[in-house]
Amino acid sequence: MELIAAILLLPWLQSHTPQGAKVCNSPKFANNSGFELKYLPTQIHDPDFHHTNPTVAYDVKEDGTVQNAKVVRSTGSRKIDALIVKSVKEWKFNPQPGCTISSKMTLTIDF
Numbered sequence: 317m318e319l320i321a322a323i324l325l326l327p328w329l330q331s332h333t334p335q336g337a338k339v340c341n342s343p344k345f346a347n348n349s350g351f352e353l354k355y356l357p358t359q360i361h362d363p364d365f366h367h368t369n370p371t372v373a374y375d376v377k378e379d380g381t382v383q384n385a386k387v388v389r390s391t392g393s394r395k396i397d398a399l400i401v402k403s404v405k406e407w408k409f410n411p412q413p414g415c416t417i418s419s420k421m422t423l424t425i426d427f
Contacts, residue, residue, distance in 0.1 A: 343376040343409035343419050351423065354406070355399040366392035370425050372404050375418035380409040388422070400425065 345351075371389035374382050385404040387397040404423075412419075 341412075343380065343412060343421070346380055346408045346410050352407075353400060353403040353425070355403045356396070360393075360396060362393045362396055364391075364393040365396050367427055368392065369427065370397065370400060371422055372400055372425070373420070373422045374404050374407075375420055376409050377418050378412055378415045380411040382407050382409075383418070389424070391427075 368389070368391055370387055370391045372385060373388045374385040377383055382405050385401045387400060390397050391400075
């Protein structure tokens, strides 16, 4: 499914990429760190928390840092959503020199 989406998206990306900009691969985590949500407690005791699968959107900049992280599908708890965003903002990806356009990413978290 992801491969099909990438193949369908490539012509659009090429036609909408500014002159001289490089179309880059999906960012990879630095130091094999992975998707760690270090600020989330192991047991969640929040009456507003719903066992949904929240989705977070974020951009990965050329230097591998994350910016513009935000929850686009909530857990129902503002506190838990804020902890997810705080964790994602600290993720570090391998730098992609020459990638002048930030990579737009989304992740659905399965609780």
